[in-house]
Amino acid sequence: MSEHPERLAGVSEVDCTGLQALVTGSTSGIGRAAALALGRLGADVIVHGRDPEAGAAVVEELAGTGADATFVQADFADVDAVRDLAAAVREETEGLDLLVNNAGGLFRDGRLTDAGIEYTFHVNHLSPYLLTADLLDQLSEGARVVTTASGAHKGASLNLERVQGSDPYTGFTAYSHSKLANVLFARELARRLDVAGREVTSNSIHPGAIPGSGFARFLPGPLPGLFQRLEALPGVTSVADGAAEILFVGVSPRTAEVSGRYFFGQQARTPSAAARDGEAARRLWTESARMLDIEEPLAKRDQNPIAADEGTDPSEP
Numbered sequence: 001m002s003e004h005p006e007r008l009a010g011v012s013e014v015d016c017t018g019l020q021a022l023v024t025g026s027t028s029g030i031g032r033a034a035a036l037a038l039g040r041l042g043a044d045v046i047v048h049g050r051d052p053e054a055g056a057a058v059v060e061e062l063a064g065t066g067a068d069a070t071f072v073q074a075d076f077a078d079v080d081a082v083r084d085l086a087a088a089v090r091e092e093t094e095g096l097d098l099l100v101n102n103a104g105g106l107f108r109d110g111r112l113t114d115a116g117i118e119y120t121f122h123v124n125h126l127s128p129y130l131l132t133a134d135l136l137d138q139l140s141e142g143a144r145v146v147t148t149a150s151g152a153h154k155g156a157s158l159n160l161e162r163v164q165g166s167d168p169y170t171g172f173t174a175y176s177h178s179k180l181a182n183v184l185f186a187r188e189l190a191r192r193l194d195v196a197g198r199e200v201t202s203n204s205i206h207p208g209a210i211p212g213s214g215f216a217r218f219l220p221g222p223l224p225g226l227f228q229r230l231e232a233l234p235g236v237t238s239v240a241d242g243a244a245e246i247l248f249v250g251v252s253p254r255t256a257e258v259s260g261r262y263f264f265g266q267q268a269r270t271p272s273a274a275a276r277d278g279e280a281a282r283r284l285w286t287e288s289a290r291m292l293d294i295e296e297p298l299a300k301r302d303q304n305p306i307a308a309d310e311g312t313d314p315s316e317p
């Protein structure tokens with residue numbers, strides 16, 4: 001890695017000693033780089049993914065920086081595994097100061113999970129939703145929730161029937177739809193936390209198109225090789241740049257009071273019209289609870305709409 005993400009995010013001087021963080025999907029890619037940077041800044045980090053060997057390697061690297069680190073394995077296609085992850089986090093931490101919902105990807109798999117939900121939607125949206133719901137009481141006052149979305153949310157519109165149907169989305173369409181859900185989720189979480197009077201922020205990010213992460217391994221056909229070859233091009237977004245976006249929203253004093261926004265290039269940006277649809281965000285929230293057969297989290301929802309960010313921020317370049 002050429003540059004440290006904390007330098008790119010302008011947070012090298014932020015002292016994270018005592019900060020307790022969970023970074024999902026930190027066995028690889030931008031989650032791994034963000035977890036290591038948090039460790040260098042002094043945070044205690046819970047590393048998550050499916051691959052125990054990769055998890056152990058990240059924990060070892062973190063220990064080398066003096067960080068207190070553990071790995072918890074959980075497959076995000078498995079509801080019980082996500083609930084066990086939340087239980088492990090409650091046990092490991094006195095209070096969670098930073099929750100980074102980052103695990104996910106673009107999968108070839110068009111199957112339904114055991115819960116009867118389209119695979120990509122389940123892994124990329126439903127599991128972070130469940131994890132966050134299970135950790136709401138564990139979030140310290142002043143905590144931040146950062147959700148890794150994507151510019152790929154553009155072009156999608158919310159269709160909750162199809163993710164439960166026999167002819168579900170697949171490939172890029174499924175990915176784009178799940179990333180729209182990430183932006184809507186982060187925004188609705190911010191609104192409900194505000195209504196509940198919680199001093200906890202929630203934002204989503206687009207890390208950039210990053211050929212150097214492990215993302216390409218899930219792409220169909222010849223695309224993995226082609227995508228990875230882009231890494232050689234000058235000016236392409238690096239893994240460190242993507243991790244810097246997480247750090248900028250996760251620990252920078254400049255974003256401490258910001259909630260309900262979508263960031264790219266370390267600026268709040270205007271997401272797509274479908275991602276600014278408050279009614280869709282509410283529907284996604286309620287229906288996600290129904291799909292998981294859980295009580296709706298933060299259910300008091302009729303006040304304090306987040307101010308629409310339409311037209312006030314630059315769009316993505």
Ligand SMILES: NC(=O)c1ccc[n+]([C@@H]2O[C@H](COP(=O)([O-])OP(=O)(O)OC[C@H]3O[C@@H](n4cnc5c(N)ncnc54)[C@H](OP(=O)(O)O)[C@@H]3O)[C@@H](O)[C@H]2O)c1
Nearest residue numbers: 025027028029030049050051076103104209210213214215
């Ligand atoms: N790279 C890009 O161009 C790009 C662009 C926009 C957004 N993003 C988003 O950035 C996030 C991180 O991706 P990345 O680029 O860093 O790719 P990556 O290197 O493949 O990292 C993905 C991480 O998610 C974990 N993960 C994947 N499927 C999982 C599952 N079913 N259960 C539990 N964990 C799972 C992986 O853990 P294991 O390998 O241990 O299972 C890994 O730690 C993703 O949400 C992705 O959608 C990436």
